[in-house]
Amino acid sequence: MHAHGYTKREIAEVAVKNKRNALDHPSAQLGAEITVDDVLNSEIMAYPVNRLDVSPTSDGAGAVILAAEHVARRLTEKPVWIDGVGHCLDTAYWCTRDLYYPDYVEVAARHAYEMAGIKEPDKEIHVAEPYDPFTYKELHHMEGLMLCPRGGSVKMLTNGDTQRDGRLPVSPSGGLLGVGNPIAAAAMMKIIEIFLQLREEAGARQVPGAPRCGVAQAWGDLMQVGTVVVMRR
Amino acid sequence: MELIPKEKVDGTVRGLKRKELDSGEVLVFDWEPKLAYAWDDGPAIARYLAELKNGRIIAKKCNKCHRVMIPPRMFCELCWRPSDDWVFVEDTGTINTFVISNVDWKAGRLDIEGGVRPFTPAVIEIDGASRGMGILHLIDDVDPQKIEIGMRVKAVWKPPEEREGSITDIRYFKPVE
Numbered sequence: 001m002h003a004h005g006y007t008k009r010e011i012a013e014v015a016v017k018n019k020r021n022a023l024d025h026p027s028a029q030l031g032a033e034i035t036v037d038d039v040l041n042s043e044i045m046a047y048p049v050n051r052l053d054v055s056p057t058s059d060g061a062g063a064v065i066l067a068a069e070h071v072a073r074r075l076t077e078k079p080v081w082i083d084g085v086g087h088c089l090d091t092a093y094w095c096t097r098d099l100y101y102p103d104y105v106e107v108a109a110r111h112a113y114e115m116a117g118i119k120e121p122d123k124e125i126h127v128a129e130p131y132d133p134f135t136y137k138e139l140h141h142m143e144g145l146m147l148c149p150r151g152g153s154v155k156m157l158t159n160g161d162t163q164r165d166g167r168l169p170v171s172p173s174g175g176l177l178g179v180g181n182p183i184a185a186a187a188m189m190k191i192i193e194i195f196l197q198l199r200e201e202a203g204a205r206q207v208p209g210a211p212r213c214g215v216a217q218a219w220g221d222l223m224q225v226g227t228v229v230v231m232r233r
Numbered sequence: 234m235e236l237i238p239k240e241k242v243d244g245t246v247r248g249l250k251r252k253e254l255d256s257g258e259v260l261v262f263d264w265e266p267k268l269a270y271a272w273d274d275g276p277a278i279a280r281y282l283a284e285l286k287n288g289r290i291i292a293k294k295c296n297k298c299h300r301v302m303i304p305p306r307m308f309c310e311l312c313w314r315p316s317d318d319w320v321f322v323e324d325t326g327t328i329n330t331f332v333i334s335n336v337d338w339k340a341g342r343l344d345i346e347g348g349v350r351p352f353t354p355a356v357i358e359i360d361g362a363s364r365g366m367g368i369l370h371l372i373d374d375v376d377p378q379k380i381e382i383g384m385r386v387k388a389v390w391k392p393p394e395e396r397e398g399s400i401t402d403i404r405y406f407k408p409v410e
């Protein structure tokens with residue numbers, strides 16, 4: 001808000017989008033049809049963060065099966081490949097670093113993109129699941145993942161670009177805000193969503209256009225850890 | 234070896250009944266854990282806390298990147314080398330970020346309607362330390378709605394006889410002109 005003049009009203013649209021997307025997720029805890037005013041009128045937890053800007057406390061689990069290439073080809077006709085992985089830890093002294101821009105997510109993303117041969121993430125990635133435990137973190141992470149320029153995430157959101165049928169769907173699963181935030185399993189939920197989207201098996205959540213490349217990202221610890229996974233079909 | 238009887242796995246697992254607990258049919262025991270622990274501050278934080286007791290804030294410098302780091306640390310995590318000189322910094326600073334919290338540190342709701350002042354923690358960049366170097370502390374003596382990013386603040390210390398070598402030796406920071 002301070003760096004780019006984003007308003008609470010704009011940021012609240014992340015909650016509206018993700019909770020609506022979650023209505024189509026069979027495991028969702030907080031799928032709902034809400035409005036921006038519902039978010040702004042929800043209880044203030046710690047200004048500028050209201051109740052509906054925050055993901056719930058959740059329990060849950062997720063799993064994927066990893067297999068060597070020749071095994072995967074034997075097991076399924078539609079394997080999804082992990083083409084790039086990146087991890088980065090910033091300093092644990094969290095009062096000592098930029099509290100807006102997640103440099104560590106950008107470093108992790110650069111590693112993953114290099115491994116996957118991605119040069120223009122905003123064009124080559126067709127569906128994204130950035131970590132969204134809070135509304136504004138989805139925006140921070142879209143910028144860290146270089147899906148838009150710094151300061152460009154709100155424009156992308158308010159344009160409708162990140163809707164399930166938008167130019168670059170973001171959190172079509174419903175995200176942590178809608179599906180839930182089972183800590184340590186939450187990012188696996190995002191990886192599973194990209195898997196289903198790439199196989200075109202996401203049912204009512206399916207993004208159009210037969211996506212071929214997706215990215216999932218996790219954030220955590222002392223708010224300084226970024227993990228990025230690029231997947232392709 | 235079968236750890237769980239098969240019929241349990243097949244769906245006969247159910248909640249226990251009070252009667253089964255009371256009758257001793259189910260083994261129950263009380264255990265009071267003794268979880269005593271000690272915290273080693275390490276040389277950098279120990280000196281930092283000892284200086285707070287003296288009413289001073291101390292930082293540590295890295296002679297490679299020339300950062301003055303607070304809280305002080307024995308290594309520079311950017312240069313990956315031991316840090317160098319101890320330097321005293323000011324007890325004034327600038328608010329980098331803050332929240333007006335209606336919940337306490339245990340996530341319990343504060344009685345805001347009943348007149349309780351919200352918690353207003355802030356990251357405060359300390360004068361004399363490098364730009365962007367902050368500590369987390371409380372802001373007080375100001376209407377929460379008037380707090381702003383970039384606001385200048387100064388430490389309000391406990392009187393010397395009440396200090397105990399803790400970050401709470403500074404009660405809070407308050408705005409200064």
Ligand SMILES: [Zn+2]
Pocket residue numbers: 295296297298299300309310311312313
């Ligand atoms: Zn250094």
